[in-house]
Amino acid sequence: MTAHPAVIGCIGGIDTSGGAGLARDAITVAGLHGQCWQVPTLVSQQSHQYHHATYALDCQVLAQAxxxxxxxxxxxxxLGAIANDAQAQCILDQLTAIPATVPVIWDPVQISSAHGRLGQLSQSLINTLLTRCTLVTPNLPELGLLSGQSDSTLALSWLRANGPQYLLVKGGHAQHAQATDILYSPAHTWHFAGPRVPDIDMRGSGCITATAIACFMAKGYNCEDAVCLAKAVLSESYHTARPVAATQALAPAPHWPENADYFPVTQRNTALASSATGFGPLDQPYFGLYPVVDSIDWLQRVLAAGVSIAQLRIKATNPDILHQQVHQAVALGRKYQSQVFINDHWQLAIEAGAYGVHLGQDDLTTADLAAIANARLRLGVSTHGYAELCRVLPLMPSYIALGHVYPTSTKRMPSQPQGPARLAAYQALCGSIPTVAIGGIGPAQIPSVRAAGVHNVAVVSAITRAANPPAAIAQLQEALANVQRA
Structure with missing residues (x-):
């Protein structure tokens, strides 16, 4: 039997024109394969252009719903529009019965697009609501209303100190060439930039964004990936919206975002300094098996077994030992005519004339990418979701590692296993850039990885913990050859 779609509880106002509010929420949820459970707080009597009146729902009826x-x-x-403090308290009382693991996303709209007031909340109730929310998604005017601060810098500082776990400040009102939304999380500040669509005033954009984020988080995506996906949904909505009034438009029902043209360019904390010269292509882009090992001894063993690519992930911290092992790895790569990548230590890799360097997301921030490109080294990068993937795509690296696909005990991972369905989606966004799947992959998982469109697999424990490593390599290579022939 097919699993029921996830229930997304949408609490907010009814827009009688159908352009925003619960109507837009329901359209968005249905398009993203969820079930919208609607709880109205108010009715906004309005057209697409004019607001006539707002009627708040009785709190007793609201509590029942x-x-x-x-x-x-x-x-x-x-959460959307909330009419008054009594409603806000009623919502807070009911939210106590919902597990803290269920994400609560608040689009704090208080003024409709037709310039009518929808609600009036006291600062004390706003403060309490903020602390119960997982994510709040104000635009620039709403940033001041939430914080009680007229200065945007002070408002942002106050909300980050007193607000929810995540804060997404939408950039639609900013006078910049691109519409950039900024996500403030406990660990990082993410920027999601997309081109503006001129001459389109689309109704319900805030509803689409917050509701789409709720849908994606309900499916297990972390906040930054959910925001990245929602930004793609919104971008496509702007490009497909149809006019309904002289200056306004409505978006059709969304669908799961797949077109790379609509995904944002992301930035984590600071912008990556890419090089105009780019990074060299792999000699063998469809290399199949990619062992990742942590010693020179293991590197020699896998290269001697005939693999065409390998990565040395050095654990040593002594500078002299690091220097020696990087130079040994480069020499082994030349001896066996293999594509050997050095993990992390890009300065030593440049000095030794390595074939390539592999960097994680943290290392990308501190590495001199221009120096790596100018030294003609290839670059491989690790990604663990949509936000990280959209961060590295503009670099055009030599390959992109996608993972972790399955549960792995090799290293402690901050993310959940992605699975083959997500792997296929990430692969589609990479276009012509070679990809490699990593994480918990053995012979049994290779067919599903190949079905996702990924030709290459990185393995660690499937080789290093095998009773007979050469036989394990042969088995993995045979499994890759079998799916290639199929």
Whole structure:
């Protein structure tokens, strides 16, 4: 039997024109394969251009509707317009019955696009709501309303200190060439930039963004990946919107984002300094098996077994030992005519004339990418989701590692296993850039990895923990050859 779609609880206003509010929430949830459970807080009597009146729902009726929503076991909650303090308190009371693991996303709209006031909340209730939310998604005017600060810098500082776990400040109102949304998380500040679509005033853009994020987080995506996906949904909505009034447009129902043209360019903390010269291509882009080993001894063993590419992930910290091992690795690569990548130590890799260097997301921030490119080294990068992938695509690296696909005990991972379905989606975004799947892959997993469109697999423990490593390499290569022939 097919699993039921995730329930997304949408709490907010009814826009009688259908352009925003719960109507837009329901369209978005349905397009992204969820089930929208609606709880109205108010009715905004309006057209696409003019607001006439706002009528708040009675709190007793609201409480009843919220209790029914709680019984439906929602996978995520999206809050929209809240009319008054009594409603806000009612919502807070009911949210206590929902597990803290269920994400709560608040689009804090208080003024409609037709310039009508939808609600008025006291600062004390706003403060309490903020601390219960996983993510709040204000635009620049709403940033000041939430914080009670007229200065945007002070407002941002106050919200980061007193607000939710994640704060997404939308950049639609900023006067910049690109529409850049900024996500403030406990660990990083992410920028999601996309081109503006001129001459289109699309209704319900805030509803689409927050509701799409709720849908993606309900499916297990972390916050930055959910925002990245939602940004792609919104970008495509702008490009496919149809006019409904002299200056306004409505988006059709969205679908799961797949077109790379609509995905944002992302930035984590600081921009990556790419080089105009780019990074060299692999000699063998479809290399198949990619062993990742942690010693010179293991590197020699896998190269002697006939692999065409390998990575040395050195654990030593002594500078003299590092220097020696990097130079030994480069010599082994030349001896066996193999593509040997050095993990992390890009300065030593340049000095030794290595074939390539592999960098993780943290190392990308500190590495001199221009120096790596100018030294004619190839560059491989690690990614663990949509946000990280969109961060590295503009670099045009020599290959992109996608993972971790399956559970792995090789190293402690901050992300959840991606699985073959997500792997296929990431692969599609990479275009002509070679990719390699990594994480928990053995002979049994190779067919599903290949079905996802990825030709190459990186392995660690499937070789290094095997009773007979040469036989394990042969088995993995045979499994890759079998799916290639199929």
């Amino acid at each position: 919220l209790s029914i929503l709680v019984d439906a076991l929602p996978a995520a909650i999206k």
